[in-house]
Amino acid sequence: MPGRASPVKTLRLESREHGVKQLILSRPGVRNAFDETMIAELKEVLRELVAISDPEEVRLLLLSGEGPVFCAGADVNYMTRLAASGESESLVDARALAQLFYALAAFPTPVICTVRGAAIGGGLGLAVCADFVLAEEKATFATTEVRLGIVPGVISPYVVRKIGGGSAAPLLLSGRRVKAPEARELGLVQQIVPSDGCDAALDDLVLEFLHAGPEAARRTKQLVLRAAPLPTPEHIELTARAIATARCSAEGQTGLSSFFDKKTPPWVP
Numbered sequence: 502m503p504g505r506a507s508p509v510k511t512l513r514l515e516s517r518e519h520g521v522k523q524l525i526l527s528r529p530g531v532r533n534a535f536d537e538t539m540i541a542e543l544k545e546v547l548r549e550l551v552a553i554s555d556p557e558e559v560r561l562l563l564l565s566g567e568g569p570v571f572c573a574g575a576d577v578n579y580m581t582r583l584a585a586s587g588e589s590e591s592l593v594d595a596r597a598l599a600q601l602f603y604a605l606a607a608f609p610t611p612v613i614c615t616v617r618g619a620a621i622g623g624g625l626g627l628a629v630c631a632d633f634v635l636a637e638e639k640a641t642f643a644t645t646e647v648r649l650g651i652v653p654g655v656i657s658p659y660v661v662r663k664i665g666g667g668s669a670a671p672l673l674l675s676g677r678r679v680k681a682p683e684a685r686e687l688g689l690v691q692q693i694v695p696s697d698g699c700d701a702a703l704d705d706l707v708l709e710f711l712h713a714g715p716e717a718a719r720r721t722k723q724l725v726l727r728a729a730p731l732p733t734p735e736h737i738e739l740t741a742r743a744i745a746t747a748r749c750s751a752e753g754q755t756g757l758s759s760f761f762d763k764k765t766p767p768w769v770p
Contacts, residue, residue, distance in 0.1 A: 520560030529568030536579035572624025650756025654744030
């Protein structure tokens with residue numbers, strides 16, 4: 502169901518039939534890792550889609566990544582710039598990322614995310630903000646921030662909202678990676694398919710979701726958001742300050758330096 506494409510620097514927005522929009526992360530050379538440009542462009546595209554008043558023009562949002570990996574988290578060069586910036590600049594960046602996650606989680610129509618390869622760090626954040634995650638059987642999921650001496654600040658409310666505190670805490674506190682079958686058991690993933698079956702499975706899902714009336718789907722999304730509330734502005738600010746502080750801490754600087762130098766952090770036994 503191809504449609505016209507509107508290219509920007511880091512994304513592609515494609516219009517399918519029947520009000521289906523597909524947002525594709527398009528930095529395959531760096532495994533679709535995000536930087537400040539991608540964050541800004543994602544926020545802007547979501548804002549433009551939300552501003553479309555006709556519910557039949559936007560009935561469903563699909564999110565995916567170009568190439569074999571959905572999103573590997575933050576780009577290394579972007580992380581280097583953040584590590585060198587002061588806490589005030591880091592806070593501005595953290596707020597922007599928090600605003601992106603909120604906008605995606607609050608999107609007025611159903612959101613389906615397809616994960617190939619991996620969803621790491623902020624990539625996992627994008628996935629857990631979706632209503633339905635379709636993953637290839639070899640996909641990997643993780644919030645690895647604590648292993649870098651930093652924190653999964655702005656991601657944490659959405660991971661907890663998706664799978665509950667009991668399941669989220671071990672992942673957030675250890676930074677360990679889980680494969681798609683375990684991710685499904687936890688509730689991070691709703692459906693697993695073979696690597697060569699993602700496209701066909703996505704088409705089937707699109708048809709399933711399009712059985713819902715356009716206005717009924719939007720009203721039901723609002724009911725879901727009321728039943729499972731998004732973080733408050735105060736909570737968002739708390740998480741943004743937490744990651745900004747952690748990035749500029751001695752431990753955070755050491756962890757990020759170890760990552761850049763491909764060395765084991767000194768706290769690992």
